[in-house]
Amino acid sequence: MTAPPHGTRQGASGAQLPDTQQGMRRRNLSRVLHAVAAHGPLSRAAVASRIGLTRAAVSTLVDELIRSGLLDELGPERPGRVGRPGSALAISGRGPAGIGAEVGVDHLAVCAVDLRGEVRARAVRQGSNRGRSPEPVLKELLALVRQVNTEAGREGLRPAGLAVAVPGLVARDTGKVVHAPNLDWHDVDLAALLPGKLPLTVDNEANFGALAELWLGDEVPQDFLHVSAEIGIGAALVVDGRLLRGTRGFAGELGHVPVRPDGPACPCGGHGCLEQYAGEEAVLRRAGLAPGADRVGLLTERAAQGDRDVRSALREAGTALGIALTGAVNLLDPRSVVLGGALSRLAPWLLPPLEAELERRTAGTACGVAVSRLGSEGPLLGAAHSVVRAVLDDPAGVS
Structure with a gap:
């Protein structure tokens, strides 16, 4: 991990702030807000104890955050205890909200998440893209974004930014989708096509899914490989609590790792890619089923009923996943592998062959495999929460 440039310090979640008196104030505002978000409701004294500042300094920062509408005072903390109780502080349920959006192969989705992490509005459009x-x-x-903004506005929320998850390669620190094979998009500048005043972030859906797992998952380590799948298969590596993006931002294209180089052609231009064996449509083809509105639901239902063709197709998919993941595990040595997206619902049938391949092919001890509780919601939630985290990291920058 690289250190921040000289003359800067990192905020509570890694945001870089200037090493000046003003920068120190902004960092301390962030520390207070993060403490209450993670452990609240808390009194001023409890916040001061947690972040190592004086109560007087914390009170000044808290007053500023209350005036900005980011914190609420709930009244006396733990009434009935000996001594004068402090006033409990909590993250406000009004004010800034993170707007997350997802462009899927067969759906569009948008949601608004408040600073407490609660989804307050949602809109979905089903249909092939x-x-x-x-x-x-x-x-x-954009129509769905406006719909969600309107609904959130009725509850006293205002959008602080828009983050969009897409199933393809996104050039690092830009809004450009370089290639999304399953959408057949090439060099699409989303920043130019999504006009508006909100700060815009565009990223690969697997990256947002991994961030959601890091922030919202159950006891997820700081080092893991997140794998998600629908039509395509993506992966994201988290190291020391941060995404490993690669030089151009293209890290994690597990779905286009060849598992059988002489296999069928893939939309990416290669042959025998993992997606051709473990993607939803590939599994349906091998099971002799026609794609429908709920492909994973159909596979899950048939597998649970003991359909031999479906179970055979899932075993083949699990084996292919295990082969591809073995290369990643041997190269990257993550603490664990987390299955998200559609894979989480199919885990009972995918895991046995997958884990068998990892055990057989991993050079050292095979890492554990966990199943995400977020499932297909991960990318959308990760996108919205990325905006929320930006507010928590720099509350002074919120207009």
């Missing part, structure tokens, strides 16, 4: 030009798809997405 494969082969459609970006302009009408993004026009529909």
Whole structure:
């Protein structure tokens, strides 16, 4: 992990703030807000104890956060105890909200998450986006964003930023989708096609899924490989609590790792890629089933009923996943592998062959495999929470 540039310090979640008196104030505002978000409700004295500042300094910071509408005072903390109780502080349920959006192959989704991490508004449009030009798809997405903003506004929330998850390669620190094979999009500048005043972030859906797992998952370590799948298969590596993005931002394209180089052609231009064996449509083909509105639900239902063709297709998918993951595990040595997206619902049938391949092929001791409780919600929640985390990291920057 690289150190921040000289003359800066990192905020509570890694944001870089200037090493000046003003920068120190902004960092301390962030520390107070993060403490209450993680452990609240808390009194001023409890916050001061947690972050190592004087109560007087914390009171000044708290007053500023209350004036900004980011903290609420709930009244006396733990009434009835000996001594004068402090006033309990909590994250406000009004004010800034993170707007997350997802462009899926067969759906669009948008949600608003408040600073407490609660989803306050949601809109979904089902329907295939494969082969459609970006302009009408993004026009529909903007309509959903406006719908969610309106609904959230009725509850006293205002959007602090928009983060969009897409199933493809996104150039680092830009809004450009370089290639999304399952959408057939090439060099699409979402920043230009999603006009507005909100700060915009665009990232790969697997990256947002991994961040959601890191922030919202159950006892997830700071080092793990997150794998998610629907039509395609993506992965993201978290090291020391941060995404490993790669030089261009393209790290994690597990779905296009060849598991059988002489296998079928893939939309990416290669042959025998993992997606051709473990993607939803590939499993349906091998099971002799036609794609429907709920592909994973169909596979889960048939597998639970003992359908031999479905179970055989899932065993083959699990084996292919194990082969691809073995290379990643041997190269990267993560503490664990987390299965998210559609894979989480199919885990009972995918895990045995997957774990068998890891055990057989891993150079050292095979790492553990966990199943995400977030499932297919991960990318959308990760996108919205990335905006929330930006507010918590720099509350002074919220207008």
